[in-house]
Amino acid sequence: MGTVLGPPVFRFCHGTSRMKAALVLKHGLDQELAKTHQCGSTRPGSFHVFAAPAGLQLAYEFAQRHEPPHLILRGELPLGVFTDLIKLGAVVEERIIGSDASDPPQVVFFPPAYLVFNKSVRWLDPFIPPRKK
């Protein structure tokens, strides 16, 4: 992950509505906000992403669950921070039930990861999905 010229990072994407994206960018990850605004999650309060750019298409598809207009948040964490969170069990990478073998796994951040996440995350320019044909 990352690029040959830059420090290693875990780059991720998260599909949502523009309104909810603005809340995340303003407040950071927040368990109560997540519980209020999640759509379709079986784990209230968690934050779900895909590695970017492999998961971009799925992030876009999941964004369709939210009220339009949609947006794909993009961000990155230092790879060391990300792997430490996995070791702590605050983050898991898993296949989604019903997905095909070719679908990228999702990465779930649990609330214990939020403090470190909010301190370390670097938000990149979000993607505005093209209009549906």
Add this chain to the structure above:
Amino acid sequence: MSGTQLNAKVIPLPFPRPTRAGTGWSRTWRLSFSSPNGSESVDALRTSLTSAGFLASVEQVSELAINVIVHYATNQDPFSDENFVFRPREILRLVESSLGRIAQIEGVARTLWPPFRPQFSFMVSTSSPALVLERFVRNMLAQQQWNRGRIVIPGRPEALQVGTVNFATVNELGLKLSPADVTPQIQLVVFGDDLVLLAAEDSQTFHDDCEQLETLVEDQFDVGMALAS
């Protein structure tokens, strides 16, 4: 909020939204066909949907079009990952096995939807010289390192995982790319069965080059490629 338009990187798909229906939810998939198998096949589809556990009804709109209406009870979340994105793939497969080849799903060509998207696609948005990419694809295919949609790197089993392969890893394939050959934003990604090349910047010139590359690879290696646009 500012942002980057994502024309070259995401295939826009109009997933139908579930709507309230009585005490539960329903979601309608509008499908059309170029040459359906016949109206008796609709009954076969109803049976196969029920057998697969779907609470669904099939409405024949015309000889060339049907609506599949999926019903969700109150104890089911139609917005769950599984119900919203993945189970519909199963429905679409069942429709094809009963009714014949779908032409369009929600007005969008069948070949853009999972599970029917081409197995080997080529999604490009980058400012790197096309030659670099051409060398890469030629080399990888020539060495038969392209295997069932995954890049096989000798001695690096972790690279078999679906994920991002950076150009440092590409160098290990023997291409000896130098940073001067590529922009740091470029990433080579194994996306399911797809080889995906992505970068932060868009360039019409490079987009044109990639179309040529697409033709070249198709002709030379007899594989289907689709340039996302």
